Amino acid sequence: xxxxxxxxxxTVSLTKIFPDWWGRAKVIAVEDLDLRIRSNExxxxxGPNGSGKTTTIKMLLNLLHPTKGAAFVMGGTVxxxxxxxxxxxxxxxxxxxxxxxxxxxxxxxxxxxxxxxxIRKARIETLLEMxxxxxxxxxxxxxxxxxxARRIGLAQALINDPDLLILxxxxxxxxxxxxxxxxxxxxxxxxxxKTILLCSHLLADxxxxxxxxxxxxxxxxxxxxxxxxxxxxxxxxQLRLSKITDKTLDKIKAAAAADGxxxxxxxxxxxxxxxxxxxxxxxRQEAQTTSGAEQGTGISGFLADKPVVREETILDKLVAAxxxxxxxxxxxxxxxxxxxxxxxxxxxxxxxxLLKKLSQQPDETIGFDLVDxxxxxxxxxxxxxxxxxxxxxxxxxxxxxKDDGQTEVTRSEDEKDNS
Amino acid sequence: xxxxxxxxxxxxxxxxxxxxxxxxxxWVAGKLLSLTTSSIGAVAKITFDQAVRxxxxxxxxxxxxxxxxxxxxxxxxxxxxxxxxxxFTSYGLGLIxxxxxxxxxxxxxxxxxxxxxxxxxxxxxxKPVRRFELILGKLLGILLINAMLLVLFGSVLYACxxxxxxxxxxxxxxxxxxxxxxxxxxxxxxxxxxxxxxYKKAQERYLAMEENNQLPEGMSASRIMRQLQGQEIxxxxxxxxxxxxxxxxxxxxxxxxxxSETVLFVRYKLDVTITPPNEQVLGTWAVGDLRQYxxxxxxxxxxxxxxxxxxxxxxxxxxVPASVIAEDGYLGVGFFNSPAANRTTIIPEDLEILYETGxxxxxxxRAILLILVHLAFLTILGxxxxxxLSFPVAILVCLVAFFAxxxxxxxxxxxxxxxxxLGLFYAFAVKPLLWLLPQFDGLHxxxxxxxxxxxxxxxxxxxxxxxxxxxxxxxxxxxGMLIFxxxxxxxxxx
Numbered sequence: 001x002x003x004x005x006x007x008x009x010x011t012v013s014l015t016k017i018f019p020d021w022w023g024r025a026k027v028i029a030v031e032d033l034d035l036r037i038r039s040n041e042x043x044x045x046x047g048p049n050g051s052g053k054t055t056t057i058k059m060l061l062n063l064l065h066p067t068k069g070a071a072f073v074m075g076g077t078v079x080x081x082x083x084x085x086x087x088x089x090x091x092x093x094x095x096x097x098x099x100x101x102x103x104x105x106x107x108x109x110x111x112x113x114x115x116x117x118x119i120r121k122a123r124i125e126t127l128l129e130m131x132x133x134x135x136x137x138x139x140x141x142x143x144x145x146x147x148x149a150r151r152i153g154l155a156q157a158l159i160n161d162p163d164l165l166i167l168x169x170x171x172x173x174x175x176x177x178x179x180x181x182x183x184x185x186x187x188x189x190x191x192x193x194k195t196i197l198l199c200s201h202l203l204a205d206x207x208x209x210x211x212x213x214x215x216x217x218x219x220x221x222x223x224x225x226x227x228x229x230x231x232x233x234x235x236x237x238q239l240r241l242s243k244i245t246d247k248t249l250d251k252i253k254a255a256a257a258a259d260g261x262x263x264x265x266x267x268x269x270x271x272x273x274x275x276x277x278x279x280x281x282x283x284r285q286e287a288q289t290t291s292g293a294e295q296g297t298g299i300s301g302f303l304a305d306k307p308v309v310r311e312e313t314i315l316d317k318l319v320a321a322x323x324x325x326x327x328x329x330x331x332x333x334x335x336x337x338x339x340x341x342x343x344x345x346x347x348x349x350x351x352x353x354l355l356k357k358l359s360q361q362p363d364e365t366i367g368f369d370l371v372d373x374x375x376x377x378x379x380x381x382x383x384x385x386x387x388x389x390x391x392x393x394x395x396x397x398x399x400x401x402k403d404d405g406q407t408e409v410t411r412s413e414d415e416k417d418n419s
Numbered sequence: 420x421x422x423x424x425x426x427x428x429x430x431x432x433x434x435x436x437x438x439x440x441x442x443x444x445x446w447v448a449g450k451l452l453s454l455t456t457s458s459i460g461a462v463a464k465i466t467f468d469q470a471v472r473x474x475x476x477x478x479x480x481x482x483x484x485x486x487x488x489x490x491x492x493x494x495x496x497x498x499x500x501x502x503x504x505x506x507f508t509s510y511g512l513g514l515i516x517x518x519x520x521x522x523x524x525x526x527x528x529x530x531x532x533x534x535x536x537x538x539x540x541x542x543x544x545x546k547p548v549r550r551f552e553l554i555l556g557k558l559l560g561i562l563l564i565n566a567m568l569l570v571l572f573g574s575v576l577y578a579c580x581x582x583x584x585x586x587x588x589x590x591x592x593x594x595x596x597x598x599x600x601x602x603x604x605x606x607x608x609x610x611x612x613x614x615x616x617x618y619k620k621a622q623e624r625y626l627a628m629e630e631n632n633q634l635p636e637g638m639s640a641s642r643i644m645r646q647l648q649g650q651e652i653x654x655x656x657x658x659x660x661x662x663x664x665x666x667x668x669x670x671x672x673x674x675x676x677x678x679s680e681t682v683l684f685v686r687y688k689l690d691v692t693i694t695p696p697n698e699q700v701l702g703t704w705a706v707g708d709l710r711q712y713x714x715x716x717x718x719x720x721x722x723x724x725x726x727x728x729x730x731x732x733x734x735x736x737x738x739v740p741a742s743v744i745a746e747d748g749y750l751g752v753g754f755f756n757s758p759a760a761n762r763t764t765i766i767p768e769d770l771e772i773l774y775e776t777g778x779x780x781x782x783x784x785r786a787i788l789l790i791l792v793h794l795a796f797l798t799i800l801g802x803x804x805x806x807x808l809s810f811p812v813a814i815l816v817c818l819v820a821f822f823a824x825x826x827x828x829x830x831x832x833x834x835x836x837x838x839x840x841l842g843l844f845y846a847f848a849v850k851p852l853l854w855l856l857p858q859f860d861g862l863h864x865x866x867x868x869x870x871x872x873x874x875x876x877x878x879x880x881x882x883x884x885x886x887x888x889x890x891x892x893x894x895x896x897x898x899g900m901l902i903f904x905x906x907x908x909x910x911x912x913x
Contacts, residue, residue: 061545063909081547089545095538097465099472104465111461112546156542 008074008164008195009037009060015068016055016219029055031219032069037197037212039163042190044210044227045199052219053199054092057168060197061089074164085113088162092169092199094149098142102133102152105141106159113160127155146173154182165189165196171205180277183209204273207231240268433582434484437575441480444567445471452563458548462556463563470526470564479518483572487511487579500589501597507583508601509870511576516790516865519568520821523794527561527801528813536810540908550904554896557802565794573787577780600736604782604874605684605773610666610752617655621647657692657766660758665709666770668750673741673774681741684773685725685752688734693763699728701760702735702767707743709751720745728760734769741774776874785875786865792884796857797821799892803899807906824857855891858883 014033020026030052037043047053058064060071062078076083096105103124110120128134131151141149150173157165167186171179186196186209200206206213207227214224223230239252249265256263452464494506531554534540543553584597624647628634634643658664673681689700707722723739744750750772756765800820804813823830834853861867863883868875 058909061541063541063544064907078545079549081549084545085547087545089542091538091541093538095541097469097539098537099469100465104468108461108465109542109546111456111464112458112543112548114456114458114547116456160546 006039007036007072008039008041009035009043009197010072011035011056011060011069012072013069014056014059014066014071016052016059016064017067029219030059033216033219033221035214035221037195039195040190040193041212042186042196042198042210044206044213045197045216046201046203046206046213047216048201051216053216054168055219056216057166057197057199060166061087085160086163088157088160088165090153090157090165090167090170092172094141094146094153096141096149096152096156099140101138101140102128102144103137105152106155109156110159115160123159127158131155147175147178150174151178163194165194166199167196168199169201170198171200171202176273176276177280179205180273433575433578434487436578437484437571438480440574441567441571444571448563448567452560458546459552459556459559462543462548462553463559466530466557466560467564469530470561473526473529475522475525479522479568479572482518483515483575486514487576490514499596500584500587500593501601503587504580504583504597504601505870508576508580509866511579512786512790512866512869515569515572515576516793519565519572519790519794520797521818522568523561523565523797524801524814524817524821526564527557527798528805528810528817530557530561530805531802532805532808532810532813535805535908538909544908551900554802554806554900554903558798558896561798561802562795565798566791569787569791569794573783573790577783599684599738601872602779603775603872604777604779604868605872606776606874606876607686607771607773608668608671609769609771610668612652612655614652617651618648621651624651653766656768657764658754658756659764660756660761663753663755664767665751665753667709668752668772670748671744671750671772672748673744674776679740679742681774682738683741683743683750684736684738686734686736686769686771686773688768689729689731690766690768691731691763692766694731695761695763698731700731700763700765701726701728701757702765703755703757704737705751705753705755706739707751708745708749709753710745710749736773773873779872782868782872782875785877785880786869789863789865789875789880789883792880792887793824793857793859793863795884796887796892799888799896799899800857803895806899806903820856821859824859826860827856827858827863828861830856855895857887857891 011033014030014035015028016030017025018027018029033052033056035056045053045056055064056071059066060073060078071077074083074086078084078087097108100108106124106127107120110123115123124137125134128137131154133148133151133155136144136148141152144152150170154170157167165186170186171182174182183205186198190196190209190211198206198210210227212224212226213230215222253263253265448467449464452460452467454460490507490510494503494510531540534543540553544550548556584594584602587594621644625634625644628643673683683706685704685706687702689702691700702725704725705722706725708720709722711718711720711722721743723743725737725739727735727737729735752770752772754765754767797817797820801813801817804816808816831853834849862879865875867873
């Protein structure tokens, strides 16, 4: 079976039938699936519960054997250590060893990859910092909440600086900030040449980051294509204008009506997610004025460590790149109150300014063929600017009420935002 | 009460030192495992950590901490210091062996099946580790913790044993007896009785009885036969008053036999047909080159006599210098049932010539290693079984195998006895499976060696390790690995 390396993942009429006790076919989980995921692509694998997404992933990872057909990953199978050394996998739940601490967990996986001691150590600290758990490195996984375990799960998937990431519902159990951060990360990773198979039924996640999507139902691929192809409504046109007068509007309406077109006028809506993230970001920025010093040392300490870390790996560049933006967010803090809890929040105006400024930076634009470019830019740029300054207090509330070590949680959540 | 206090005073530091040793060993083992970057080492390390954090070791430790000092007080044996030390060490070693076996079975069946159940194996097998490496890593981790706990508890028991001896308040004679019979490693020579002619005689008698219709009613042929054989054996063994009997030992080769310090021990037990009122008989012995008497010539090499009253049905010993062995390796032991002292026929049993070949410490270490061999087998069995059985089933099978191993001889005999009718099925299906059963009893039980101060030979240890671990264990392991490399580790979830 000739499988070109340029497909990061390729399946050939992949079929999985679960037999019943007597060996008769009971459930057809995946049927004749021909999946081709190119290198350096973010592929969204969609489908309702029980549509065969996870089964497909498990076959890709050699955890299940196909009834028929074959699955190739990086031109081989995962049972080959050379192949599996290039893969990062985040399963649908965090199947971590509960008796190990976060640091030991990452150390264990790093050892399996045969990473030498100093690199191991540097990567573990970097990743812990990145996923915002550096203050909890010595706590046992068993004491972690679902979202925190998820973060460790992500960290272990990245520890080998993989070329291919297979992510099964990566954002499940994550708060909106974490979700946003993860999505930014995926885009950033793709920019740096990684291939990502993103399996989810949270459509917003997929829409925001994926280049191509495939929708699976009943074990069969129903539709596949780029997000643009699938979602663009070719028979409608949307104009986006700066604030215009009624007069101009009437002119446009009249011109359109003359050609027989309907015109519907609305004000563009901000996405709830970006709205939410902005609100939280502002709120945390406010709180930073009281405990900024402490947070500052934490970040600079990490930066100082940076040169010791190996330089070429994309992972570290990624982390470094995001942290280096930290001093930038000197955005003014407004005293306007919002309805968001009792937290002081930001002026929406400042936020829009920043966003505008960011979306105009050409080198920050993502090179992906996405329909909603502005939205994606928000995703990719805005949090990078905002988040380093974001404070933990609100996020804490979001993540859930931790009954233990409030200070510890706070500190680490701060550090999470460095990514 | 005084002894309890004195023992506690001694044992407390011993146990404290044990605890410190435990912590030290965990630290050292962790460091050692950290040195490797191989995936096997990584798996071994977390398996080790898992076992340590399961706190099973602590439970076993606590049990021993409570039981060992208690035992040293309660175990009195036959009342002598020797008996006390024998029972104490025997129970101590048995307890350590038993607890660690159960512990090993629990950990080895738990670790892999738990990974499968909790799916943490997904995150391991999708990384560059081959499935057999995962299994080897698990084995290594469990073996390491086994070895560590064994060394720890073995040292504690060793220290306790020495303490019991040192702080015993008994006569010098009794101390010497312990030194000679307990703190030693001796090899025993037993006279062999040629059974063939005896069975033949029994057979002849049986035929004669059959011919004359004298066979007793209501008894099966085999039972009559057994009785006849017993009678013939007894005829050879028994010594009537006024009679004597000699046992010949050929090729007795002892290192430094010329050394005047070297001694031989003659061990025996006297049984009687009529129990004397004081339950004591006189044994009259002669040890040396007894061929000289038969030839009727001049007695050149010394023959050592020994005479003592003693309780019947009890193992007793006396020592003679090793120089009694003739140059060609011949040694004769003669027994005389003196009619002046005894009125009963005496049946000397369990006659044995013992000589020292090593130290108690060396023997003790080999006994501990023998336990480690057993634990290694159980580890392999447990991990191999859990590649395809769930935890409850795997632990059940393992426990059955363990107890079968403890009674191996009995089971083998029983099944061999009733299997004559099973034929082919037995020969090709049951027998190979039974052969896979471990042997933990009889000669494979380290207790016997320590209690009797008998040498557990390196060659025996190596052979046992080879068969138990590298033949039986490897076979089981390969089957487990084969199954594991083929199976789907994920479950059908739709």
